[in-house]
Amino acid sequence: MHNNPIGVFDSGVGGTSIWKEIHKLLPLENTIYLADSANAPYGEKSAEDILKLSIKNTELLLEYNCKIIVVACNTATTNAISYLRQTYTGVSFIGIEPAIKPAVLQSNSKTVGVLATKGTLSSSLFHSTVKNHAEGIKIIEKEGKGLVPLIESGKAASKECKDLLKALLTPMLAQNIDYLVLGCTHYPYLIPVLKELLPQHVNIIDSGEAVAKQTKVILEKENLLNKNNVSSLHKFFTNADVSILKSFLKNVDASIAVYYLDF
Template sequence: MIGMFDSGLGGLSVWRELARQLPHESVIYLADRAWCPYGPRSHGEIEARSTRVVEWLLAQGATSIVIACNTATSAAAAKLRRHYPGLPIIGMEPAIKPAALASRSGHIAVLATRATLSGEKLQRLAAHYHEHVRITFLPGDGFVEQVEAGELDSPQTRNTVKQALADLADSDVDQIVLGCTHYPFLAPLLASAWPQAELIDPAGAVCRQIRRQLETHHLGSPLAQQASYRFVSTAEHTGMQDFIARVLDIETEVEPLTLA
């Protein structure tokens, strides 16, 4: 079983792609909505909380971990891999490389939370490509909150997206990297607000990495196996249940969890 977590609903964009690419793999998905968003919290807080979440997922029978959150990946992945040697732990990787390779104008944008944008991992990756492309960094202020509220196309959400992309005015950006797993749920609004750019969602590449890790560690399920899915939330769970039904078209129960 794959254990997957995010601060909230955003990681469901990764789960959606995983269910498409690996329909035989069972997943337990934990939305840590009691701590959402992770972004404003300190590195140490996110690291400690992620460790607690992974402990719980392993106790439920998870044999691999997917950190479906850019902020948690940046803050906690390295420590988790040291703490659990041999355990496949797959995190999010900002898709700067494919955006740089695909750009015709030589100008790309990275749209992410402020915590991710200021993180060492993203800045180090961006520095590697600065010689090849110009990179504009855009904070997606308010994006996570709008997705968590289930407002994917409200007037407020459209205005939030418009404000986030205001710095692109008169630019030649032709690739926008979605650096937060919540953001693919706002892709239609983003595409409408800046139609000249291709949106780069790293979920596909992450799921291919999950497949490779499962094969390497001999943890993959038989292709004929029927996958099972559990969804768990550490805070308000009925809204998550409604979101899954409305956005992912799946009728399921979300289990409430108190995680100290």
């Protein structure tokens, strides 16, 4: 059981930003990653469809004997994780929420921007997080419509993507945000462009490191950490273009295999 892999799924390649944080913190752990790129983005789908896709991904990871499952998708977390935890009681699930709490605690301007998908911004979990942690703070929400398809097609640094980001950021900057919360696991791949577009005083914050730490905490609590000091193995599956997924795994110091799988 200790050698069993950590399972990770996302609506495409974005969750590799989470996978990288997990691998950095837990380099001995084996992993299996599902990139459901054929159905990306989840954020524009109905809650019912998001749940069905999350169930499909979960059951495939369980077939691979994953000892813990990381839902590396904000939209899937907000719409499906409660059901997954209630239904698949033999495995722990780690979810992802926009990092609103740390942004709110550190904001000096008392104005925080949140860039996320429609599915996340409209969810009850997002609204309860804002209600519970953002009292006295102005939250500027923007739906990043169109960003995920650009990232999925390897166009994060394109002029089209930069122009779209400018249009999304301008109203936030006009209201004096000093923190920008990235509420989608695809969006960390926009950080180089965001740093070009944002003033230096605006801080960018995402959930990757916190998710990795929580994964470690749960594995320790359940006595499931891999005890073998051997090279870890990492299998990545995509139901779209394998070369796109491979491009997001360049320069990763790990034994990686990337496959096409019709799931």
